[in-house]
Amino acid sequence: MIPVWSAELMRKSDERTTERITAVELMGRAAERIFEAVLAAVGQEFGGPAAVVCGSGNNGGDGYALALLFRDAGIPVTLFPLSPPKSDTAAHYAGLCESAGIPAVPWGAGQDLSSYALIADCVFGTGFSGALKPPASDAIREINRCGGSREGSGAFVVSADINSGLNADSGMAAPVEGSGERFCVRSDLTVSVGAFQPGHFLGMAKDAVRRKLSADIGIECLPGGRPFGLVEAEDAALAFPPRLNFSNKSDYGYIALIGGSDRYSGAVRLASLACAAMRSGAGVVKTAAPASLCPLIAPSILEATLFPLPDRDGKLIFDAAASDALEELTRGLRSVAFGMGAGLSPDTEKIVSWLLEHCPDTQALLLDADGLNALSRLGDGSDRLKRASDRGAKLVLTPHTMEFSRLLRLPRETGVSEILENPIPLAESFAREHGVTLLLKGPTTVVTDGARTLLIDRGCPGMATAGSGDVLSGILAAVSGWVRDPLEAAASAAWVNGRAGELAQEEIGDVSMTAGDTVRHIPAAIRELTGR
Numbered sequence: 001m002i003p004v005w006s007a008e009l010m011r012k013s014d015e016r017t018t019e020r021i022t023a024v025e026l027m028g029r030a031a032e033r034i035f036e037a038v039l040a041a042v043g044q045e046f047g048g049p050a051a052v053v054c055g056s057g058n059n060g061g062d063g064y065a066l067a068l069l070f071r072d073a074g075i076p077v078t079l080f081p082l083s084p085p086k087s088d089t090a091a092h093y094a095g096l097c098e099s100a101g102i103p104a105v106p107w108g109a110g111q112d113l114s115s116y117a118l119i120a121d122c123v124f125g126t127g128f129s130g131a132l133k134p135p136a137s138d139a140i141r142e143i144n145r146c147g148g149s150r151e152g153s154g155a156f157v158v159s160a161d162i163n164s165g166l167n168a169d170s171g172m173a174a175p176v177e178g179s180g181e182r183f184c185v186r187s188d189l190t191v192s193v194g195a196f197q198p199g200h201f202l203g204m205a206k207d208a209v210r211r212k213l214s215a216d217i218g219i220e221c222l223p224g225g226r227p228f229g230l231v232e233a234e235d236a237a238l239a240f241p242p243r244l245n246f247s248n249k250s251d252y253g254y255i256a257l258i259g260g261s262d263r264y265s266g267a268v269r270l271a272s273l274a275c276a277a278m279r280s281g282a283g284v285v286k287t288a289a290p291a292s293l294c295p296l297i298a299p300s301i302l303e304a305t306l307f308p309l310p311d312r313d314g315k316l317i318f319d320a321a322a323s324d325a326l327e328e329l330t331r332g333l334r335s336v337a338f339g340m341g342a343g344l345s346p347d348t349e350k351i352v353s354w355l356l357e358h359c360p361d362t363q364a365l366l367l368d369a370d371g372l373n374a375l376s377r378l379g380d381g382s383d384r385l386k387r388a389s390d391r392g393a394k395l396v397l398t399p400h401t402m403e404f405s406r407l408l409r410l411p412r413e414t415g416v417s418e419i420l421e422n423p424i425p426l427a428e429s430f431a432r433e434h435g436v437t438l439l440l441k442g443p444t445t446v447v448t449d450g451a452r453t454l455l456i457d458r459g460c461p462g463m464a465t466a467g468s469g470d471v472l473s474g475i476l477a478a479v480s481g482w483v484r485d486p487l488e489a490a491a492s493a494a495w496v497n498g499r500a501g502e503l504a505q506e507e508i509g510d511v512s513m514t515a516g517d518t519v520r521h522i523p524a525a526i527r528e529l530t531g532r
Contacts, residue, residue: 002214002230004455005195005221006424007126007168013222014194021218023089027058030160030193031065031093033215034120035073037191038158041211042118048075051116051155053107053139054094055123055164056083061090062160062193063122064097071102079104080111082123082135107135113146113155121159121185126168126197133177140165144186159187162199163208170421171203171444184208194219198228198424201444201457228424228453231491236456237529239483239492240281249283253334253481256307257474258351259342259369260289260297262314267341267369269300270467271474273519280478280496280522288329290314315343318350326354335364335480339371340470348374356384361392364480364489368398368473376406382434389435394486398439398473404430428453437486439476441469445494447487454491458498462505467515472497475522500525 005013018026039046052067054060060081070077079102085091097104105111113119121143123136132140147157165174165184173184184204190212192200199205200212221227229235243252260268272287285304289297290311298306307329310322330336338355342348352367352374359365365388367375375381375397389395399407405415408430419426423446431438432450440446445456476493483489503524504517 001235002232003195003221003227004198004201004230005225005227007197007199009222009225009227010126010168010194010197013219013225016222017219024092026217026219027061027065027089027093029217030062030215031069033193033217034062034066034158034160034191035069037189037213037215038118041158041189042156046075046118048077048118049116050075050077050118050120051080051113052077052120053080053123053143054082054085055136056086056090057125057127058087058090059122059125059160059164060085061087061093063120064090064093066120066122066160067097067102068093068100071100077102078116080107080113080139082107082139107139109138111138111142113142116146116155119143119146119155119157121157121164121187123164123185125161126199128164128174129167130174131177132165132174132183136164137176140183140185144183147186147188156189157185157187159185159190161191161193162197163187163190166199166205166208167203167421168197168199170423171199171201171205172420173204173208189213191215193217195221195227196230198455201230201455202423202442202446203420206443228455231454231456231495233495233529236492236495239479239488240526240530242532251482252281252283253478254284254286254332255282255335255477255481256286256288256329256333256337257340257477258288258309258329258336258338259340260293261316261341261343262290262293263343264341265289265293265296266467267470269297270470270515270519271337271340271477272301272304273474273516280475280526282478282481285478286329286333290316315345316347316351318347318354322351323354326351327358330355330358330363333363334482335366335477337366337368337473337477339367339369339374340473342370344370344373344377349378353378353384356388356393359388359393359395361394364394364396364486366396366398366473366477366480368469369403372397372399372403373406376403376409385434385436395436396439396476396480396486396490397436398441398469398476398490400441400469404440424448424453437490439490439494441472445498447490447494449487452487454487456491456494456498458495458502460498460502460505460510462508462510462513463498463501463518465514468501468518471515471518496522496525496529499528
């Protein structure tokens with residue numbers, strides 16, 4: 001597990017560290033680590049020239065210290081300060097650069113960086129927030145114009161700490177003052193100083209950061225600080241221990257997947273395939289769907305038990321017979337997933353209410369897709385969640401940003417944007433208040449129970465296609481059959497889902513792959529994870 005610190009935790013930890021290590025020493029160490037990373041990336045024979053674009057804060061100070069190292073290595077370097085340094089530490093290194101005779105060209109309109117082989121982005125650090133305005137916005141435009149991170153040519157761009165314009169907590173690029181644009185520096189390499197922040201992974205980060213690494217300079221986490229965790233393969237592998245010869249299907253869980261409707265019959269099939277036929281590991285899977293659709297679904301469901309539920313015109317209904325059927329279906333199960341393609345109706349809302357009321361403490365209840373939308377339409381949905389949680393039910397909600405916005409009852413026009421700007425605080429608060437494990441989908445997935453928060457950065461653009469969430473639900477339902485900690489189950493399932501998608505994209509490409517392709521690569525992802 002790789003520690004990930006919030007921007008506030010980094011700020012406080014950095015301040016405390018300067019009580020035993022001077023700020024000048026820390027800044028020098030930061031520059032050394034960045035310099036070493038650059039030479040490792042571009043080659044020891046790199047001859048420059050290099051441009052270092054410096055802001056007025058400590059990130060700019062890292063740039064001045066970095067310029068001294070370029071100079072000492074015989075690499076021609078020019079400084080481009082946007083404004084004079086404001087901190088004493090940055091001013092110290094700026095003075096050393098001046099004494100060393102390093103050229104400094106104050107940033108001006110029309111500045112051209114196209115003649116440089118390397119550009120160091122040292123404009124803003126992890127404390128930046130708000131809108132971009134000149135000269136910073138102009139400098140970022142010019143760095144991106146001359147950089148080669150997307151075209152394979154042009155300057156090599158390295159960002160110190162985090163890409164300028166990228167929010168360290170959300171990973172969202174900054175808005176540009178007076179326009180509707182958002183952008184940040186696009187880097188070939190980002191060297192995080194001290195520890196990674198969430199913004200290195202969330203939001204737009206994957207499109208802005210080609211490669212990243214974290215450099216240890218001796219900053220110790222503030223006592224009592226609570227880092228988030230970036231899930232690595234070895235962490236996810238803990239959910240897939242070797243299976244004993246002396247075991248049977250009941251040891252790995254009886255689970256149920258409930259969903260499907262006349263318009264979305266494929267959703268529950270995808271979940272079932274991910275869960276059973278492609279061997280995410282469940283012992284027995286019951287695929288429950290509207291009775292009238294079961295003949296259509298049956299040919300796709302070989303390893304699962306097909307369980308017809310009362311319906312009307314291809315849509316699930318809730319009445320006395322449905323209540324009895326749900327009672328029979330869910331008895332003795334380890335996990336139940338509901339919502340994939342179920343459709344929205346008062347009956348869907350009643351089914352969600354029934355599941356929340358009857359879910360025992362021995363069972364994980366996963367709500368996805370229309371299960372979440374139905375929950376958001378219940379006037380007492382929050383109270384029902386809390387009552388089920390207080391009873392000991394293991395509740396897992398798996399929304400994307402729009403579904404989460406509905407759960408939070410945010411305005412439709414601004415809800416998604418608000419979540420993108422504050423994903424971890426909002427997810428943690430909701431999980432804590434309602435006693436649930438929340439899996440917030442995105443380019444990097446956030447999984448939290450309100451006390452522990454994990455990030456899973458597996459996945460790829462090809463997964464932005466219909467059915468990807470249904471596949472995740474199937475994997476998660478399966479893993480929940482034997483992993484009793486909902487947070488661990490959700491994080492491991494998200495890792496497998498994301499890695500399977502990556503393998504599918506490697507074979508098929510981001511444009512043509514479908515959710516079914518991700519399903520086909522689940523076994524390879526699990527084999528890679530476990531080494532078995």
